Amino acid sequence: MTGVDEVEVVVAHDERATLRVGDVFLKIDSDQARIDVEVEAMGLAPIPTPRVLWRKPPVLALAAVPGTALGRLGEPSPASPAAWAAAGAAVRRLHDAPLPPWPGRSLDELASRLDGECGWLVTNGVLGKDVVTRNREVAEAALRPWQPVFVHGDLQITHVFVDDDVVTGVIDWSEAARGDALFDLAVLTLGHEEHLDDVLAGYGTDADRDVIRGWWSWRSLVAARWLIEHGFDPSQPGCEFDVLKSRM
Structure with a gap:
């Protein structure tokens, strides 16, 4: 990493920080169990993931x-819609893979x-009671038994990278x-x-x-x-x- 002009702070808060130094990302995490999961999951996932360069706790x-x-x-x-469909296909490959050896959160924990x-x-007046009540009712549809699969667990769009619809x-x-x-x-x-339709088209x-x-x-x-x-x-x-208010 010699000759790097700057260090970019990608995200930083009191639990973890991610820095970019050239073409290397340095993840500094106070919870080594969380890093253990990340490293093992990337090794098990049947889709493209970042390459681990080295690990010296608390840095990955x-x-x-x-x-x-x-x-x-x-x-x-x-x-493009094709890129979103490609993301859906990648998620399907992950979900079809063997389960990871560690459990996820239970239905009771989520509820x-x-x-x-x-x-x-x-209680803190962050959102109107009507918005919270309505969305809690909507959320109940998700809290039902399911067949577990290998999930990413935090599949935000900022976590999925594409190039030329791949x-x-x-x-x-x-x-x-x-x-x-x-x-x-x-x-x-x-x-x-x-x-959503593009993702499901790729998901199959x-x-x-x-x-x-x-x-x-x-x-x-x-x-929130x-x-x-x-x-x-x-x-x-x-x-x-805005997502919550759109359910009203």
Whole structure:
């Protein structure tokens, strides 16, 4: 990494930070178990992932993946329908892979987290009670038994890179586990509902859209406090609060 002109702070908060130094990403994480999951998941996933260069706790060094992200939440995606379909096909390969050896969150855990975050949003006046109540009702559709698959667990569009309508890499695997396939599809299309048909075309099968809408609401409700407490703004146009208000 000699001759690098600058260090770019990609993201930084009190749990972890990611720096870019040339073509190398340095992930500094206070939770080594989270890094353990990330490294093992990337080794198991049957789709392109970043190459691990070295690891010296608390730092993990990863090679940059080629291409550009599908887009950003709150902004129109520059990617073509074919690129979104390619993302759907990559997700299907992941979901068809053998399960990782560690479990995911249980249905009871997910329901309990929803209860707690909805209570916090109302008690602190962050969102109107009517918006929270309505989205909690929508989220209930997602909280049902499912057949577990290998999920990425945090499949935001900023984590999927494409080049010439081909997926070149999927990053940030610290939430990978056994889980609901429709959760991954929902997180991928959160705030970009117009691309759900493209993703499902690549995924190769239709899906219960009420469940996907449920996960859109669940994700937006439970993420709000974390985002606010870590310096992010879910009230920006096109982001989590707009997703919740669109269900009204």
